[in-house]
Amino acid sequence: MSDTQYLAAKTIDEAVDAHAKANGSARFLAGGTDLLVQIKSGIRKPNLVIDIKKIVELNSIQEISENEFVIGASVSGANLNRNPKFAKLWPGVLEAFRLIGSEQIQGRASLGGNLCNGSPAGDSVPALIAAGCKAVIAGPGERKEIPIENFHLGPGKTILENGQMLVALKFPKRNNNSADAYLRMTPRTEMDIAVVGCGVNISIENGVCTNARVSLGAVAPKPLLINEATDIMVGSSLDEGTLEKVSKICRDSCNPIDDKRGTIDYRTKVAGVLFKRTTLLAADRIRGN
């Protein structure tokens, strides 16, 4: 890392301008729990590292209206964990984030870094997609919002272009009778990457499912939103027949890699099982169990 320059940006404009001028040779630094490991192992060799932890907006947790949160891209898991209102509204998002590394890692690691790293197995990503979250992106002179399910292009690749930075994650206003959940399967119980991850976000009114979003991670080149799941679950009582139908759709949507941590068959089968378990967990949360 000896040739790498370091810039601690104080504003979003300063950060995106420096990134744009570097013509693809700069990386933003949030918690560094991915980036510093990648630099040390020679996977990434940026000429410029732009520290974005000191930018106020990127470190803020805001409730912009009742039950509607915007979380700065660099907010650490540990800090988000300390917000009781957010924890009550989005238990699945926090559940996913709490799986990332150890307590020490979570003291640094951010939701934004987990998303921008571009891993198909990033734990928070299926939970963010299920939540219906949007990425707020800044570039020189522009701001835009895009749904998280459109953020990834493939392993290690996102839609961010030179000079663009993730500023925040915008969560939809939370309704009553709604809950989310995230479960993952790993060969080891801790400090491992998901072999399959599943995020589910549902609303139930008078026993009928009125909203559902299902997302799978680590089973395809990028995290998936299972649109067909929504069509089948909404209007149902989430009975066993419905869950089995959607479980099959989840299995059919998988296009995973085959490696020592999980074969294609194994990952595919687990995706269907995890979908059911995650949905039942979210439903239990709505019922207050």
Ligand SMILES: Cc1cc2nc3c(=O)[nH]c(=O)nc-3n(C[C@H](O)[C@H](O)[C@H](O)COP(=O)(O)OP(=O)(O)OC[C@H]3O[C@@H](n4cnc5c(N)ncnc54)[C@H](O)[C@@H]3O)c2cc1C
């Ligand atoms: C021991 C260990 C265990 C881990 N376990 C897990 C795990 O179980 N599950 C899991 O999902 N991950 C795991 N990780 C990976 C990592 O901790 C997470 O991906 C973390 O959320 C990354 O956040 P960060 O703030 O440290 O990102 P950084 O390392 O700072 O950045 C990651 C990437 O995103 C880019 N970036 C960061 N912020 C922005 C932004 N605002 N705009 C544009 N680009 C940006 C950086 O340039 C870099 O390319 C583990 C890592 C370690 C070291």
